[in-house]
Every structure is written in structure tokens, then in C-alpha cells.
Amino acid sequence: MVIVAYDDAQILDVACPSGALESANLYGAAPPYAIELASISGRGSRSSSGIVLAGGRRLAAVTGQIDTLLVVGGPGSRTAMFDERILTQVRRLASRSRRIASVCTGTFVLAGAGLLDGRRVTTHWGYGNILTKVFPSIAVDLAPLYIQDGNVYTSAGATSALDLTLALIEDDHGPTLARNVARELVTYLHRPANQAQISMFLSAPPPGDRLVRDLLGHIAAHLVEDLGTSALAARAGVSTRHLTRLFATHLGTTPARAVRAVRTEAAAHLARSSELSLAAIARRCGLRSAETLRQAFLDHYGVTGDRIRRMPDMPQPLDPRQDHSSRT
Known part of the structure; x- marks a missing residue:
């Protein structure tokens, strides 16, 4: 795994993939992942938070076949996407790679290198319009957390890098290892590609309405508490x-x-990523009983909890404006 960084890259875009791969190695990935950080200078790069990522190799010095080439995102991508030194090396290394991936606005760098023409891609939800304007030959879809188009993977913002990396680990070594890594990192296994970037967990009211934003965060973090309208208003x-x-x-x-939507989405993630009973999941998510959870799943997704566990991908919420009287 060669991770391409540059000045003002987002440190999470580096840490999430490298940390997950390190955990995969600890849990017995065979063959293990060899992780290398590469930049133009080879002397490391300064992340957008100011922390310097030391070491690594010069991009020009990376030779031989590469399993996965991953380009990170961050504020520095605005410069990197036009830096011909970086783009030339990304093109060269991509031709030697089994698969190519980007995190967040790293998609802009892959696009600048001409590697995404005609492909369906994603990026952070806040930059999709810019990506479409600068690179009109690319089909931008901001709904999923990550997209695979052939051997090219693009993902949304920051922590979606973890979801993408867990998917790559599962492709390489199977679901058991990916599950072990997710548990080690104390995360869901794993948010599927088609999980919306903006769900009730991440709903984005206008920045000026801090109150609604803060309450959504409180709801997601306190599922079992009193979240009635009066309690929230107080x-x-x-x-x-x-x-x-x-x-x-x-x-x-x-x-x-x-509140019900947030609890139901949390329960759906637990149903897909754990072996807890539906009754236990209901209690953890503030839905009281397995029957209440069953009805919440039917209302929100149109399917039962048992079916959610068997489905290959996460179901999408129903459109509340349509008639769903035939739900099963």
C-alpha cells in the first residue's frame, strides 16, 4: 500500500487507512500489508493540522509493482491537483498498481492525473459541485460513502477512509479479518458503500442553526436517554x-x-455488524423491545431486522412521501 501525501493533507486520510492495515497485520493478514508513505520530497509532509508526517519515500523512488495506490485529500489537494510533478508520479505509479484509491478530495488529484475520465466517482459532499465543474468528464455521485468503478475506488470525507479500507481488507482476506479489525478499532463493520454520506446522523442544517446541529449530536450520543420533545426543548x-x-x-x-430515525439507523448498523439479539439491540438504541424495533425497521426501511442482517448492502430509508402499505 503506497499512500501519496503532500503538504496540507488531511491527517485522518493517512491515519485511517494505515491504522486499519496495521491492525489487519496484527490479526494475521497473509500476506501482510506493507505500508509506505510517499511524497515528492521524500522528507515527509506537513498535514493541514500542522503535524508533520515524517519519513516516507520520494514518489520518484517508488518502483516495482504496487498492490494499492491511495491518494489522500485535504486542503493541499487544491494545489496538488495542478502540480505536474505529483500528477506525473501518480500516473506512473497507477500504471503499476492493482488498484487505485482516493480519500475525500484526493479524488481531485486522481482526476487531475486523468485517471477518472468517464468513471463514476465520489468525494466529500461539500466539494462535488466543484469537482463536476473542473472535471466535467467525470460522473460525480455524492450519495455513497465510497464507489468502486473497475479497479478505481473513491471515497467521501475523512473517516470514510476507514470504511473503504475495511472493504479492501474484506476483499483481500475475507469478512472475518475485516470484522476483527473493526472491533479492534471500535467501529462499525463496516458502513457499506451505499450508506448515505448525509443521513440522520450527519444531517447538515444551515451553519447558522447551531441549536439543531447540537441537538442531533446529543441524540446520536444518548440514544437510551429521554429524547422526548419536551426534554430536547428543555x-x-x-x-x-x-x-x-x-x-x-x-x-x-x-x-x-x-429521534426515531436516528435510533433506527443505529440499530440497523448494530444488526449488520454484531451478533447481538434484536431485543438487546433495541435496548441499546432506546427502542425498548424487539417488537418496537421490528416496527421501526418496517417504517424506516420497509423490511424486518432479520432481512436487514441477510441483505448484501444496507437498505435505504423509505421516502416518507410515498405509500408503503405493501411493506413486508
């Missing part, structure tokens, strides 16, 4: 009427439905 210091109006304006739903 926490926010507003009336229940005003809170209901804010949720309708910024999320298009009521506080109660938003």
Missing part, C-alpha cells in the same frame, strides 16, 4: 413549539420522528 432552552418549528424548517420532520 436542553436547548426553547419552547416545544419553537423546537418543532426548527426541526420542520431545517430537517423537514418532527423532533420525535428525527
Whole structure:
């Protein structure tokens, strides 16, 4: 695994893949992953947080066949996508790689190198319009966490790098090893590619409405607590009427439905990534009983919990504006 970095790269884009691969090695990946950081100078690079990623190799000095070439994102991608020194090396190394991947705005660097023409790709949800304008020959889809098009993988922002890397580990070594790595890193195994970048967990009200944003974070972190409209309004210091109006304006739903959606999505992830009983999952997510959870799954996804566990991919939420009376 060769990770391509540059000045002002996002440190999470480097740490998530390298950390997951390190854990895979500890759990017996055979053959093990050899992880190399490469940059133009070979003397390391300064991340966007100011932490210097020391060591690594010069891109020009990387020779031989490569299993996976991964280009990271970050503010520095705005320069890297036009830096012919970097683009030339990325093109050269891509021709020697079994698969090519990018994290977040690393997609811009792959695009600048001409490696994404005609492909379906994703990137961080906040930069899709720019990617489309600068590289009109690329089909940009901002819905998934990551996309595979042939041997090219592109992923969304920062922590989606972990989801992508877990998927690569599963492809290479099977689901058992990927599950062990996910447990080691205390994360879900793994958010599937088609999991929306922006779900109820990540709903993004306008930046000016800090109250709604803060309450969504509180809801996701305190699933088993009292999350009734009155309790949420008291926490926010507003009336229940005003809170209901804010949720309708910024999320298009009521506080109660938003809470239920967050609990249901959390339960669906646990159902797919753990062996807990549905009753235990219901209790952990504040849904009280297996029957309540079953109904929540039917209302939100149109399928039961047992079926969610058997499905190859995460189901998508139903459109509440349509009739779903034939749900099974």
C-alpha cells in the first residue's frame, strides 16, 4: 500500500487507512500489508493540522509493482491537483498498481492525473459541485460513502477512509479479518458503500442553526436517554413549539420522528455488524423491545431486522412521501 501525501493533507486520510492495515497485520493478514508513505520530497509532509508526517519515500523512488495506490485529500489537494510533478508520479505509479484509491478530495488529484475520465466517482459532499465543474468528464455521485468503478475506488470525507479500507481488507482476506479489525478499532463493520454520506446522523442544517446541529449530536450520543420533545426543548432552552418549528424548517420532520430515525439507523448498523439479539439491540438504541424495533425497521426501511442482517448492502430509508402499505 503506497499512500501519496503532500503538504496540507488531511491527517485522518493517512491515519485511517494505515491504522486499519496495521491492525489487519496484527490479526494475521497473509500476506501482510506493507505500508509506505510517499511524497515528492521524500522528507515527509506537513498535514493541514500542522503535524508533520515524517519519513516516507520520494514518489520518484517508488518502483516495482504496487498492490494499492491511495491518494489522500485535504486542503493541499487544491494545489496538488495542478502540480505536474505529483500528477506525473501518480500516473506512473497507477500504471503499476492493482488498484487505485482516493480519500475525500484526493479524488481531485486522481482526476487531475486523468485517471477518472468517464468513471463514476465520489468525494466529500461539500466539494462535488466543484469537482463536476473542473472535471466535467467525470460522473460525480455524492450519495455513497465510497464507489468502486473497475479497479478505481473513491471515497467521501475523512473517516470514510476507514470504511473503504475495511472493504479492501474484506476483499483481500475475507469478512472475518475485516470484522476483527473493526472491533479492534471500535467501529462499525463496516458502513457499506451505499450508506448515505448525509443521513440522520450527519444531517447538515444551515451553519447558522447551531441549536439543531447540537441537538442531533446529543441524540446520536444518548440514544437510551429521554429524547422526548419536551426534554430536547428543555436542553436547548426553547419552547416545544419553537423546537418543532426548527426541526420542520431545517430537517423537514418532527423532533420525535428525527429521534426515531436516528435510533433506527443505529440499530440497523448494530444488526449488520454484531451478533447481538434484536431485543438487546433495541435496548441499546432506546427502542425498548424487539417488537418496537421490528416496527421501526418496517417504517424506516420497509423490511424486518432479520432481512436487514441477510441483505448484501444496507437498505435505504423509505421516502416518507410515498405509500408503503405493501411493506413486508
